Amino acid sequence: MTDLAIIAAISIFTAGFTIAIGAIGPALGEGRAAAAAIAAIAQQPDAAPTLSRTLFVSLAMIESTAIYCFVVAMILIFANPFWDAMQVAAGG
Amino acid sequence: MTDLAIIAAISIFTAGFTIAIGAIGPALGEGRAAAAAIAAIAQQPDAAPTLSRTLFVSLAMIESTAIYCFVVAMILIFANPFWDAMQVAAGG
Amino acid sequence: MTDLAIIAAISIFTAGFTIAIGAIGPALGEGRAAAAAIAAIAQQPDAAPTLSRTLFVSLAMIESTAIYCFVVAMILIFANPFWDAMQVAAGG
Amino acid sequence: MTDLAIIAAISIFTAGFTIAIGAIGPALGEGRAAAAAIAAIAQQPDAAPTLSRTLFVSLAMIESTAIYCFVVAMILIFANPFWDAMQVAAGG
Amino acid sequence: MTDLAIIAAISIFTAGFTIAIGAIGPALGEGRAAAAAIAAIAQQPDAAPTLSRTLFVSLAMIESTAIYCFVVAMILIFANPFWDAMQVAAGG
């Protein structure tokens, strides 16, 4: 098992793990916020624009934590500095 | 156990793990949002169009976290850069 | 333990794991949405068509996450690119 | 421990694991939907036909995730492509 | 540890594991549905026939997931194709 294989294996697993676990919280949080918004619109239809705007800002904030995870996963797959350094070392 | 086999094995497991775990949160979140929307329509049938629109936007946001997981799983199976690099190295 | 056996073993386990874990979330989410729809129809029978339509769209969205898992499981069993590559390598 | 034994052992365990874990979610989801339907019929007996129809459609959707698991378990036991390939390789 | 012993051991454990874990979900789901039905009959005794029928259909659907697990457990103990193939191989 070469060093390159170790780095590749751990990068692959971590990328999947990161986005898989990182999707649980945002999905549940967004579901909760969306459910509250829908119930609120049904209760107060006149305030729908304000409610929608608040909902979208909130969803964006919550989604941002999922985006962090996605960014880290993508960095690990396509722009992994350790992998690059290892390949340079292996090829040097 | 060659390096190629390690990369393949870890890629296969991670792909399945990613989409399996990544499906839990969105499914529960969407179920919650949908339940809220259905209850809201029953309570305020006149606001059904607004509620449906809010629901679909919310479902799309929540589904996006599942899509991230699916994309990572597909990348790991069909466009895995580590696998490609390893095959080049093995065949070079 | 040859490389082929490793790939086969990990593919078999991951396929089962993926669909088994991936079925929990959608089943619970659909159960919640369906329960809400049934309660809503009982409360507002006149809105049954709208409620049914919203329910079916929601069930489809939630089922989609189970479908992702099923697709990945089927790919791992019947169209596994790593298995194909390994067999070519073993037979080459 | 030959390769054939590994494949057989992992197939047996995965088949049981898949259907065992895969039965938890659907059973709970169906229980929830059924409980909601029964409560709804008691509350609104006139809507029983509509409620029953909605319940059966929902049960079918939820049962489908259990069916996926059962199908994968049956494939792993009786139509396992990796087992077939391994037996050909062993007997070839 | 011969191959036959591995297959036998893993089959025994998986059979028990499958039915043990597979009994949790259906038992809880049936308990929930039954509780709802009993409460509904107490609240609306006139609808008892309809409620009973809905309950029995639901119990049958939920029990089906337990049956899947029982079938897989029985197959693994009494009609295990891997065990048969291994015995043929051992005796051949």
Add this chain to the structure above:
Amino acid sequence: MTDLAIIAAISIFTAGFTIAIGAIGPALGEGRAAAAAIAAIAQQPDAAPTLSRTLFVSLAMIESTAIYCFVVAMILIFANPFWDAMQVAAGG
């Protein structure tokens, strides 16, 4: 550690594990159904016969999943086909 000892050890553990884990779900489900029935009788004493009958049918259905586990445990202890085959092989 002979093959016979492996089979015996795994059979003993699985028998206990099966009935121990398999008793959790039915016990909780039956407790829930019984609690609902008792509350229902207190609320509607006139419907006691109907409620009792529904309760007993439900308890029987739920108990059936515990029975499956007990049957598997008994088979593993007293009519284990793998143990029989192994003893024949050892004595042959």
Add this chain to the structure above:
Amino acid sequence: MTDLAIIAAISIFTAGFTIAIGAIGPALGEGRAAAAAIAAIAQQPDAAPTLSRTLFVSLAMIESTAIYCFVVAMILIFANPFWDAMQVAAGG
């Protein structure tokens, strides 16, 4: 570590594990049913005989799952067929 010691050790552990885990569900289920019965008697003292009878039948059903576990534990300690067979083999 002789085969006899393995069988003895696994039997001891499984007996304790079986009754320990198997006691959780029945105890909680009986607690729930008893709590419901007590609350029901306080609410409807005239129906106490009917409620008590229903409670005792239910407790008996729930206790039966604990009894299964106790029976298996006792069999493993005092009438273990694998232990007997092993002792015959060791003494033969």
Add this chain to the structure above:
Amino acid sequence: MTDLAIIAAISIFTAGFTIAIGAIGPALGEGRAAAAAIAAIAQQPDAAPTLSRTLFVSLAMIESTAIYCFVVAMILIFANPFWDAMQVAAGG
């Protein structure tokens, strides 16, 4: 590590494990039943004798599962048949 030490070690651990885990369920179940009884007496002081009697019968039933665990723990420590057989074998 002699066989005797294995049996002794596993017996000690199992005895403690059995009573420790086996105490959780009964304690919680009894707490629930007692809480219900106390609330019921406060609500209906005239029915105190009936409620107390029902409580004591229920506590006895629930305590019985703890007793099973205590009995098994005591058997494992002071009347362990495997330990006796092993000592005979060691001294023989």
Add this chain to the structure above:
Amino acid sequence: MTDLAIIAAISIFTAGFTIAIGAIGPALGEGRAAAAAIAAIAQQPDAAPTLSRTLFVSLAMIESTAIYCFVVAMILIFANPFWDAMQVAAGG
């Protein structure tokens, strides 16, 4: 690692484990019963003697499961029959 050290180590760990885990259930159960009693006295001060008596009987029953654990822990530390037997064997 001598046999004596194994027995001593496992006895120490089991004693602590038994009382630590065994304290969780009774403490929670007693807390629940006490909370119910306090709320009941506030609601019905005239029934305080009856409520106190019921509370103390219940606390005694619940505490008994903690006592079982404490007894087993003390036996394992100060009157461990396996330790005595081992010391006799070592000194013999």
Add this chain to the structure above:
Amino acid sequence: MTDLAIIAAISIFTAGFTIAIGAIGPALGEGRAAAAAIAAIAQQPDAAPTLSRTLFVSLAMIESTAIYCFVVAMILIFANPFWDAMQVAAGG
């Protein structure tokens, strides 16, 4: 790793584990009882003496389970009979 070191290490770990785990249940149970008492005094200030007395008796009962754990931890650190026996054996 000498026997003395094993005994010392396991004693240290068990002492900390015992009191750490053993503190969870009592703390939560006391918190519940205290919360109930405070709410009860606010609701019925005239019964404060009775409520306080009941609270203190209950806290003492619950604290007793924490005391058991503390006693076992102290015994393991400062009056460990196994450690004493081992030191005698090592120094003998």
Add this chain to the structure above:
Amino acid sequence: MTDLAIIAAISIFTAGFTIAIGAIGPALGEGRAAAAAIAAIAQQPDAAPTLSRTLFVSLAMIESTAIYCFVVAMILIFANPFWDAMQVAAGG
């Protein structure tokens, strides 16, 4: 496995783990705060500006804990002092 590979592997895994686990809490907390804000606006539309401001301050506070995790993950990937020291040591 060189030291450099160890540092790289552990850095990759920790970066993903940190942001994945660190995203759960903030996402759920923000979902809760957002749901409360939306419900509050529907109930008191006149206070929307005050509510929005309080919501945004709170989201910023909660998001800060996710930011901490993201910062640590980025430091581990792109500015890892241990990696730099190791590379200097390896290249020195």
Add this chain to the structure above:
Amino acid sequence: MTDLAIIAAISIFTAGFTIAIGAIGPALGEGRAAAAAIAAIAQQPDAAPTLSRTLFVSLAMIESTAIYCFVVAMILIFANPFWDAMQVAAGG
């Protein structure tokens, strides 16, 4: 790995583990009691002195379980009898 290092390592880990786990229960319990006290004062401001006194006594009781853990952690770090004995043995 010398005996001294083992004792030191296990003492360090146990000290941290003890106070970390031991802080969960008291913190949650105190939070619950404090929340109840604050709600009670808001509901019955005239009883504030009595409520505060009851709260402080309760907090002291709950804090005592955290203190036990802190004491054990401090003993393990600064007055560890096993460490002292080992150092005497090593230096003797």
Add this chain to the structure above:
Amino acid sequence: MTDLAIIAAISIFTAGFTIAIGAIGPALGEGRAAAAAIAAIAQQPDAAPTLSRTLFVSLAMIESTAIYCFVVAMILIFANPFWDAMQVAAGG
């Protein structure tokens, strides 16, 4: 694997673990406090300044626990005394 690599690896993992786990509690606690504050402002807009002040003090207290974790993580990465001592030892 040199000592330096061990220290570096464990420092990297612990830094990420600390802030990841340490972010869960504060995020949830702040979400709860913020939700309560928002609901309170909607209910009593006149008290908004007092409520905001109380909220900010509370958020600061809760955030402090996250800050502790962040501080420890930063110390482990950038001012680790063990790493410094090890480097001195390695370079000495």
Add this chain to the structure above:
Amino acid sequence: MTDLAIIAAISIFTAGFTIAIGAIGPALGEGRAAAAAIAAIAQQPDAAPTLSRTLFVSLAMIESTAIYCFVVAMILIFANPFWDAMQVAAGG
């Protein structure tokens, strides 16, 4: 792996673990208390000073458990007696 490295590694991990786990309970408990205080002020603005004082005392009590953890973590990093003793031994 020298003794010094073991002590350093375990100290680093324990310091992070202690503060990370130890932050969960206080953060949740403080969030609960703060939420109660905010709701109470909204309900009874006149009692704000009393409520604030009670809140701050409670937060201080709860924070104290987090402080214990922080103190232990700091001791382990900057004033570890085992590390000092080991360094003296290594340098002696």
